Amino acid sequence: METNQLISGVRHRLIRSGEPTLTEFNKITTIEGLRSHLQVAIELEHSTIPPYLFALYSIRENTNDTSARAIKGVVMEEMLHMILACNILNAVGGTPAISHKEFIPEYPTYLPHSNKAFEVNLQKFSKPAIETFLKIEKPAGKDAPPQPDRYASIGQFYEAIVDGLKRLGAKGNIFTGKRSRQIRPEQFYGGGGGLIEVYDLATAEEAISEIVGQGEGIDGTIEDNNHQLFGEELEYAHYFRFNEIHEERYYKPTDTPKGGPTGDKFPVDWNQVHNIKENIKMKDFKKGTEEWDMMYRFNKCYCDMLRVIHQTVNGEREKLEQAVMMMYQLKYLAQGLMNVPMGNGLYAAPSFEYVV
Amino acid sequence: MDKTTAGLDAFLAISVPLTGYSKIALVATGMAQSYLDAVHRVIGTEMTDEYLTLTARILQQTGGKEPALDREIRQQLLASLKYGPLTRNIIQMWYWGAWLPLPPAWMAKYGKGIKGNENHFVSPEAYQQGLIWNAMGSHPEGSKQPGFASWSIAPLS
Amino acid sequence: MENKEYDVVIVGSGIAGSIVAKTLTQAGKQVLLLEAGLEAGMAFDSEGAYKNYQDYLRSYYMALAKVPNAPYPDIKDAESPNVLDMTQINGKPDTKGYFVQNGPLPFASDYARAAGGTTLHWLGTCLRMLPNDFKMRSKYGQAVDWPIDYEYLKPYYEMAEREIGVSSDVSEQIYPNMGNDFFGKDYVFPMYKIPQSYIDKSFIDGIKGLKVSLNGDVYTPECTSTPQGRNSTPNEKYRYAATVWNKTSQKLELKPFPKESDVYVPVGAIWDPYSGQRCEGNASCVPICPVQAKYNALKTLKSAKKEHLTLLSQAVATQIHIDTSNGNITGVSYKQYPHPDSKDYTTGTAKGKIYVLAANAIENAKILLASGACKTSDQVGRNLMDHTVLLTWGLMKDKVYPFRGPGSTTNIPTFRDGDFRKHHAAWISPIDNWGWGWPTGSPDTDLDHAVSTLNLYGKDLRTYIGDLLSRQLLLHFECEQLPEKTNRVTIDNKYLDNIGNYRPIINYNVADYSLKAFKASKTVSDQIFAGMGVQDYTNYPANEPDYTTYDGQGYVFRGAGHVVGTHCMGTTEKNSVVNRDQQAWDHKNLYLVGAGNMATLGTSNPTLTLAALSFAAAENILKALK
């Protein structure tokens, strides 16, 4: 893998939040800057997938269906966002990189827009886990002070990208990527929102509004909105879907974001969860034991999947089938791990670590 | 170690050579305890303990090493009128998830008053965790689906 | 209920009933639908629907024999036939199951009485009939011609393919004597073909170049991907959004998408639109698709216009009432049971301007017989048909990994039509993907054999299973049956069910025309196996329920689940029960829908055709209602 100083520096800042900052980063003025922003976007979208999957897997089979479905829906959309970001990057002649060591955050980790306010753990399905998810999905809102040296929210970050696309686009065609590198709408399924083929400013903007819209609710304003946000036919923003689980109530059409959900009881059984070890690592087991081996097999499958997705978004889109197969396999491997006792009533779990 | 885990450990220990799967693979199915419970339920505590004592002795005496282990499993378990049918049941339970009826001759001799000997799946999970599917390079019909188009390429090893 | 008069009363919520209900309600008509199955099966809210379906799934996991009806509730008050009840018939009628089997051979197919009907456990194969299938008399001197032809059905086939969501590539669909405009210019299916399974690819590779002889002619068996009612990748060239009633032209039409960028969106599970947007390879399509990637009629029923649809479940239609002065139907009586097994029930009569029976061919015939309806032709209940299925099985040279993916993704259409139909039945040969499960009960029977007879355990057992089960090949030959007057459904007061409704009495046999096809297809199978180096394990034990002999050779056949022909369509009120509009000759406001209308069977699985016919019937009903 070629190393790009800017990308790794920025990633560090966004994912680990706390590096010295690059002031010029806020305004995108070069195509390289744009591409590195998009690479960061890909990493950003990916970084929440392991914690969401960890919580999802921890739910015992055939229990908490509604919660499981909600979390699964969010995971599917994060994957969609990741692929959308790849499409935009490919459209502007970049090459998405998603299978290198630094691509996977080390949990616990800070997320970018949190401004180091909270850490994200690999945590089983529980109230605290959902609270973290709520923090992840809750954007800073309008009054959040814009930081001179960093983006206050994912929304601002994507705004900077749109701004950059427009600015650079005004100077000449930036959509030089091959169409054949795009992942097409019909290739993605299993979640709300659609994949968008990106080849010009309009489609790029559409792709970004898909990402921002789903993650953050309408215009990032969660607590002061007049639109009807809830109802059977509506796709809620991730925040609200998690909040239903947290409050154990459904939203009803007359609810407001501020008032919270007041509808029917949302069935949650916090006890129907595997008691798995938080932020587990392979090194919790002795190398060479059968247990270590199983942990390794999960991570191998996970990393292989990223490798195949990397190929998929780099011109070999027919590889997606293999990635799908691995994605399903991951779940079954995780389920196996969660039956492996570690003592103290705790069980093993997937650790989402980089292996070769 | 309390008695129940001791039973479970002994059950897992003999299940490894009986099934040809590693201990961790068996543990990962999450079914060990329910299978042991099923054995208990049908043949009772006394005979279960007797059986597990015997299997533990076989493992200990042979040190788990071939060819001695194979000889002892065959001679003391599979060839035994008393333990043969039971051993075959345990193997099939791991592979298929169902309890098979112990044969009438066995019932007449050792199984007076035994209940629950009918053919039945131990639980819905037991069906889904059967080792047979893994052994044939597939997945249980109706569960652990491998994902769109996966069937058009060879299975992941 | 008693007082309200609906525009249309429909009996049965299978695919036939659901298509009519959806089309009529969307055109603004008020519809009452009576369904014999349980209330729980009718849940359309996501929690209720999911919960009910999980119950089905749990029953499936726990069932020792995973037969088509294993997942679905066995309701005493509205029983379903079960293939496990079949036995050989020795002189006396076999009354063990729901059917009273008079023989000489037992009828080998079942159906499901539950909301959504038999599509809950169908496989989903969606082949159109061939042009010559409609002209068996004039072309081959056999049976009868239909009063309609392929051209008539073509637009309705397109509607049915949209409704079911058929996945296929037109370019690969090549059949004998299909003519040069079979699909119409530029036609595409809503979704691309379902990827063919690994086993199919090995088979196709193995059979390449093989020639087989039959009746002195030489054929090259071709393999094609099978069109299926399960979700795949949408075809961006597909342009239709919905089937709608055009009041002005008095026709049903496929309406194009409003925007150029619109694409077909696969219809997911009824509890979650994102579940089952693609087939996930559960490999349990029969009897249950856990994610509902496979079409079932609940998807259609769910998209009916709710405000115009009244659903009444646990309501078993028993009789239709006839105004003797003009033959018109004046009501449908039904018995509504409070619990699945209760002896008691309440009764009611549903009233509408038009009545539609969509209860499946055998149940439709029963209701008509119980009502003394459609008597002129004396054809009600007669001409019962099914595909008689001859299985052949063996071991492939290499591992091909069956039990992965849908039940069947490839077929050999070579013998679907030809001059041989003057002498014997045509057939289609699907390549199966579920090992030897159907004929031998594998995999657990193979396991038991390995453990109990071969005395294997441990690593040797694992290796043996790994080798044997991964090489299992199953072919099947679905042979066409012709309509026979003596293959029929009747009723008798002697045989009643738990709440006093008639049980179907079935007289059934297989004529020489089909038996000859067993012999012919077995010859073809033998040549294929020999040519590919498949170790043949086929055997036909004489104690199987449907064991039969022809020309000194024994065969065992099975049912295909294709229950067809009990109220056939024809050219006159003398030779048929319904006319080309699917309206009963004897009762102007009675329409019969479903495979019962089919005059002959052909070699395609019947559901796509009956779905197309149901759209045609809905159009005729809308015309009649004005």
Ligand SMILES: Cc1cc2nc3c(=O)[nH]c(=O)nc-3n(C[C@H](O)[C@H](O)[C@H](O)COP(=O)(O)OP(=O)(O)OC[C@H]3O[C@@H](n4cnc5c(N)ncnc54)[C@H](O)[C@@H]3O)c2cc1C
């Ligand atoms: C194992 C199997 C596999 C199959 N695979 C395929 C395939 O791959 N391709 C294919 O084309 N076809 C297949 N079929 C056939 C297919 O399932 C049927 O042709 C189709 O489902 C029939 O639809 P229907 O609506 O006419 O009847 P059904 O689906 O049987 O629906 C009838 C409905 O009426 C209700 N009902 C019955 N009696 C009464 C009453 N007295 N009062 C009220 N309601 C009543 C029932 O509960 C049911 O809901 C298969 C069948 C089986 C058994």
Ligand code: SF4
């Ligand atoms: S293979 Fe599985 S997912 Fe696909 S249709 Fe069949 S049961 Fe459903």
